[in-house]
Amino acid sequence: MAVQPVELTPAVEARIKQEVDARVDAALQARLQELLAPRPHPNGASPARRKRLAIVASKGTLDMAYPPLILATTAAAMDWEVGIFFTFYGLDILNRKKLPRLKVPPLGNPAMPVPVPNLLGALPGMTALATAMMQRWFTRARIPKLEQLLETARASGVQLISCTTTMGVMGVRQEELLPGVTFAGAATFLDFASEADVTLFV
């Protein structure tokens, strides 16, 4: 198509200027909107997709109850989505009666600095001694009680999942467990863990 030459009169010049201004304004507005749009989450995740931590808690001793709860509460404080699947002896952590009575076994635990040879850990009273000792350490170091960590976990949205197989095997009833606990089996945990960024077996 042939372009008709246009004489650059002041009127045409003004028209061109108006057109250019309008287009630059539009482009600027678009770019500004782009810059002002919400930024992606600093860790690279979109706001809709938080990091996720999935933990299996399988031990019911005082010392082994802490790691899952410390990691879970910290992850929740860091905006992660967290679920803990309490299974086998780990279910004792959710048990109203057993939680305050979790123990540390000195027997078969050479790392335990009970001031007697490890074999004597088999003697009556040694588990109570080791437990009392560890509780003193925790108190002295101002480590929160397990009950407090569980409350923090619950309040910050950590899913506490009770393994129903364990409940069946050990004869544990729902009402024996803490409030806010949900009940599920392996498929539920795997479904949750399949989308997890970190999965731990404790």
Next chain:
Amino acid sequence: MASNGADLPVDRTLDCRGTLCPVPIIQARQALDALAPGQVLQVLATDLGSKADFPAFARHTGHELLAAREQDGTFIYYLRKAGPGRLE
């Protein structure tokens, strides 16, 4: 972290001295939840791990670690609460 934080205006101070992980992080999170976006939380801690933990906490939550310093055996952190629409 341009300044050591000593000259930063602080909206709230949280004293976590004498506590260990996970207490400083959990309490800092709870304190930040109670602040308005842009406000600054000062955290006092003695847990050695907090030196590594607070930068990680800031990276994951979007709260900005403005400064960190050590004074007489206390680690002092300055966290600015993140908020919607904040450009920095």
